[in-house]
Amino acid sequence: MVMGKPEKPWNNIAPKPDTDRLLTLDPRNLGMIENVGVGAEYDFDADRALIDGVTDKNDFQSLIKELTGKDDKATRKLFSNFGKELMAKVAEVGEKNKDRAWEMVEICAKQTGLSFPHLLQVYVELFTLCSRPVDKWSIVESHIRKMRIQQYTCSYLKAQEDAGLSTEKLPCQALCISAFEHAAKENKVPAKVELTKQIPKDQACEFTFTARYEV
């Protein structure tokens, strides 16, 4: 006979993981007493060597000189080429210095079939870190439908203003957009890129990436 309140089913067993997809720790990192030692060490952060690696393609002052006297169309074309070439260089140097977080992004994309947004976010972040290492920016939204990055300060914009170039129509947006589109195309990430906010009107440049596949 049951007395009192019904008992709770404490013998609950959670669903088991898919053994084919389960990622496990390197045995050296399991913390067993017999494994005491350094363990497997990984780099999870971007390497500062990336900046040095892309310096020759990040000569913005030379681009500024080229822009002087050019019309809007020609200016945008130059910005676009600069962005595309810089992103290609970031990808080239980055691939040689691939960190564990990047590897895990690729594993996740392979396991789930969803490369958007983070495979693209890796390139967008590394591009931003390498091109303008002191600027302030953040990722404000990032899921399988949409990704948004906001750039609060921009050294490229400041360099244009210092050189007396007109930034009213923000022609340099072509630089960022072409760089991001290049990364999406090269990595076969189905995404559309738009500039949805602009410095100085909105206090930030916001780039919105929308997934193109049905999710």
Add this chain to the structure above:
Amino acid sequence: MCEGCEMYGKDGGYWYLNPENFARRIYKWRKTAADAKTGAGENPAAEAGDASMIGEMGSMAAANIDMKVLDPEQYTRRVAEEGKKFRGLAQVIMLEEAQEMMELCWPITAMTCACRRQTKGVKDEENFSCMGMGPGMYKWERWPQIYHGGVQFLTPDEAKSFLAKLNKIGLVHIAETHGAPYTGGICNCEMPLCSQLRARLEHDVPFSVNKGHYLAEIDPEACTGCLQCMTRCHFDALHLHSGTRTVAVDAFKCFGCGNCRTPCPADCISMVERVEVPAVKDMW
């Protein structure tokens, strides 16, 4: 509206359904030796993740154990001080809300529960009941103690199904921040194995986990008094009314997990918003 929603909600919505709370950079520059010495970082909790909170939780537990007995006035003051410093936010949510979150974050992983490992010695292969979300999961190998059993990346649909299975066996979903407002996990908990539920329910540690935005409401006309719902309540919030022989909800104890609804053969339990019940609208 709870404090979490006031601080981190968007357009009057719940904080755990604001997509901006799930996003974070994957990269930052590795600190130089000089940076490391100064402990650079705008948000120490976000920098260190859970590790920075353990000290604060420990302080709060100590405050509860020592001061509650020694000096109630000092205890109240200390809890308020610690609470302000505490950058974590945890709140009970319903299955539907947890599933909605799966559309707002990426990546999503299934992982093992540290509480069950510690309190009951549950084997890793039978312990996949926690979920980690957000870009921090790409660095899971950094914390081998937490991710002892490994991780499995899930698609949003797989994650929703995973949550439904956990809900079916009676676990309570809790949305967690790892340095608020960054929302990095859903714990699927049960009493008495969950350390944060025990902190709240047994040791009265505020901030360890907040009540949810909903309350269970039982239709007394339809309730048959079968008591199935009572087997699912982790908060001792359901009672059998001797006069009507039906189950009643103690609104002061209900955390709004919605678990009691699942087994009800009469389908007589619904959820109402906490703010619609004046007596408990400010009790989180």
